Amino acid sequence: MEKLSKLATLVRHYILACSTQAGSGHPTSSLSATELMVALLFGGIFRYDADEPQHPNNDRLIFSKGHASPLLYSLWAAAGRLSEEDLMTYRTFGSPLEGHPTVAFPYVDAATGSLGQGLAIGVGMALNAKYLDRLPYRTYVLVGDGEMAEGSQWEAIQLAAHYRLDNLIGVLDVNRLGQRGPTMYGHDLEAYERRLSAFGWETIVIDGHSFPQILDAYQRARSVSGRPVMIIARTIKGKGVSFLEDKNGWHGKALNREEFERALAELGEVDKTVHAEILTPEDFYPEERKPASIEEMQYPRGRAVATRDAYGRALKRIYPQYPLLVSLDGEVSNSTKAEIFREAYPDRFFEMYIAEQNMVGVALGLAYRNKIPFVSTFAAFLTRAFDQIRMSQYSEGNIKFVGSHAGVAIGEDGPSQMGLEDIAMFRTILDGVVLYPADAVATEKLVEEAARHHGIVYMRTTRGTTPVIYSPNEPFPIGGSKVLRKSDGDAVTLIGAGVTLHEALAAYAELRREGIFSTIIDLYSIKPIDGGTLRKAAQRTRAVLTVEDHFAEGGIGEAVRSALAGEFVPVHSLAVRRKPRSASPEKLLDYEEISRAAIVRKVKECLGDATCALRAPRAVGGSR
């Protein structure tokens, strides 16, 4: 106990020192959780081989309250894994010690800082331990009281209970104060206890600054069976420094030098020689799963198949070769067709119910434990998890998102169910991949490409059927495109993807009858985009016309314009520009002017306008 107290003092010293040095950060939110974390790491509870952070049987620790990063880094400094000099680089350019934890720091499992996301990630890691790797490691999540207001926390809480995750231990740091003042429940610990118990969790209420109570709580937590545990700890924000303790107005503020000196005087003697030891884990590994060969797909050309169907089939078909693959779905697997995989490999499928934020967090947790999660729901409902998707890029998450029911082509169900901003959303992800296959073959190929690619991939699928247009041997590399029609006299380049590719093909035939020839490009990879092919086509034709079943902003039209920014070619865009209604898919494609008829009209219009005329001298000629 005495050693733990000394370590707590040392950690407090580091917290104050690094944040004062940086001139920013959250020392008070770190001080409240100091004993909780010192006891966990150095009190013989946590098992972690710091020489091998990726050891599959390491316990996991997620700082859901990511702003307590000074505490996180200070713990590792106390553990001798970070020099004082390195600690003092906190929040400076190039340092892995960022303002909120990111995976730049080797002992961080997932980037946090947007509140309410850590429990879901922990659920993913705990699911992995219990149902996939079948390893005895435990997952600990440090949770702030303020972030318990986020619904995503309750999604994670309900799912953890549903899956009986007794290897998941939450540590709730109830320090009473949020950023701008008191939290909703203040120091009413019973409020949390009542809610968590009702949701099926074991709860242990303690004084979060008492080492005996904390250690006892961890011991009890580890013996609970069949349910997750939340240790609900009453703590004092700013604990250990009298002028910070339980005071509003100190959130996210570093001490100045003078305040820092005063605070140090209060901490008393700091013993830098105290030896902090973390237990090592048992050297267990998950059962090795060897990739096996897989069957070829079979799709006769011309057969009508929905790409969402091809998605489900592809998952099932490729699984033997990608045995780390896992499927998560938000209670719509019969629509996204993840059910095809679920029925074949029920142990590799997890029902996430109607809770998309948690689903993405769980996927990130699984990805970090070396799995390849495919996450599916309606494209529209992935917007629910934009914050989690955004954050997963800072965790270098290897997650595959699949959004079905894209665009107005879903028809009668109406706009609430139509994914019309999903391309824009996923295009913003740095290094993200955005795929949109037009037929079953492309879908199957791209599902495999997605599984093989390390990083965030989004694939958009279609509710209705489209005819198979590719042969099973056709390769679909990420970043590629397909030129489906091309001749010397092409007047215009038509670019479509998914359903609009088929509209473009139909328009091609009609225009050809009138002597107007077009180049047709299937832009199945919207990001990265095949700039080379687009530029060549743009240079050969008088105008470019993109057609997409998506809002104009951030979609295919803008992606193509960016790719062609250096070309002197008019890029026209047909996209969803009117509030969609409930009606048949054909009617809606017409209404939004993204149908074959609209394409034909638009081609004629742009070949007739002044900009196109300007362009004419550089083109080979429009008809023959």
Added chain:
Amino acid sequence: MEKLSKLATLVRHYILACSTQAGSGHPTSSLSATELMVALLFGGIFRYDADEPQHPNNDRLIFSKGHASPLLYSLWAAAGRLSEEDLMTYRTFGSPLEGHPTVAFPYVDAATGSLGQGLAIGVGMALNAKYLDRLPYRTYVLVGDGEMAEGSQWEAIQLAAHYRLDNLIGVLDVNRLGQRGPTMYGHDLEAYERRLSAFGWETIVIDGHSFPQILDAYQRARSVSGRPVMIIARTIKGKGVSFLEDKNGWHGKALNREEFERALAELGEVDKTVHAEILTPEDFYPEERKPASIEEMQYPRGRAVATRDAYGRALKRIYPQYPLLVSLDGEVSNSTKAEIFREAYPDRFFEMYIAEQNMVGVALGLAYRNKIPFVSTFAAFLTRAFDQIRMSQYSEGNIKFVGSHAGVAIGEDGPSQMGLEDIAMFRTILDGVVLYPADAVATEKLVEEAARHHGIVYMRTTRGTTPVIYSPNEPFPIGGSKVLRKSDGDAVTLIGAGVTLHEALAAYAELRREGIFSTIIDLYSIKPIDGGTLRKAAQRTRAVLTVEDHFAEGGIGEAVRSALAGEFVPVHSLAVRRKPRSASPEKLLDYEEISRAAIVRKVKECLGDATCALRAPRAVGGSR
């Protein structure tokens, strides 16, 4: 009771008829809630003047389970407000009877269909009744059991209890079956009761097909004081048709003609003459609040003021003239500076805690009750509510979103706190407005423009200070822009907004010293965009360069490219293209190549490249 039974049979008949006619829809999810809604509307509970749907004292009803739209429309058909002929237009083009309810139908308060959003909207309406309009109307929300998995529901539940909304009555239709199978808790009504009670709600558990129990529950619910009430009703999905009852596999499926005839036979005699009466409300109106004149703002040119500060001041300053204005904030009002308004008008401010989805739903509820809600949090955290934001456009929501802490310019806090995809997100909103002021004057003016504009407006504010560059008389119409520098010999057009405008101005000075002149445009209105001004500038200069503190995709660069799609001008874009880090704002602007130095470099580079040379003959000349 007999009359209610007859009405239930009639409503069931209509449900089946309209969905079979449409060939799609959700009859089984409608049948489970039939008695619950028939009793509410026609059992002397609900008070609503259907001749005046906007009567301020009408009770409100939200179908959070929007897929039960056949029930909603059938109720109004039974009430004589919709002819059978009109009912049969369900899900056809141009009909106000869309697949999921939208405001095209006059008795719909808010578009639903993305699950888990209705309770939050109800909280907004109930908050309005209790704290703003001070009217006795009640708000009823029909909730599905499947959607209780959404965390947003629990956000609404906790906030409703916090604000003691005893005028909010939820009706939970526990029909046990979701889309692809059983819900998490099936018919375990106690599971819901336990959770809701723990969150501070009054719960009443009933058989949802027993009129006496339902009517009794409504009566009891209306007498509860100090807390919201959830009526938890055990129901049977597909109730009334033996081959549908409690059967999996019937979600979202209409009966075919043969099945329809069989179902009708089971319903028995349908009495179309039965008179359904809805009570009318007391003719109360909220106290009228007359607009008063407001003070002029005062900002000396050159003073350093953060636009987030100007936002808070503007809200406070304009409030007397816009007395319907309300401010909501997600526990960061000391950062967004909504606190300036809160301190001045505490009765018009509602703390929403760290629960952004619910915050947006509440705003929609308030907007529908005629308020002008300003919703603020960090720009990054608005991504949390993208689904709610997306849906609010289908409700024609009049909501003003304000995202502070935009871009890498926030500095040390790191990427989790940086809004880098907010412009892309809000640009996808049809008819949405996206504003990004560069100084305090522009901010104040645009806050007022936003208050005056009916519809969805997003404003991006900056953490750090920027110098005041505009005079207080300068107008800032939505859709406008400001040409700040311009001369005949301009080589390039530089377009910035917010912090990057100041970088562009600094670059201008440096380039000018080297004899390179630029046109500088402040693109404070990113959507709608001032295409006319942009085109004129593009025609006068050899290249266009946009600079933005936002990811490249969907941002200012792509907006400008779309606006200039018809112009033969290269549009270069400087944007955030590398994973941001923790560091000082200046360091990060440099790192991302959106600083003054990066602009100078890029201008020289593009004036030197081949595309620009091609363009040269059309330009007036690059220097003097």
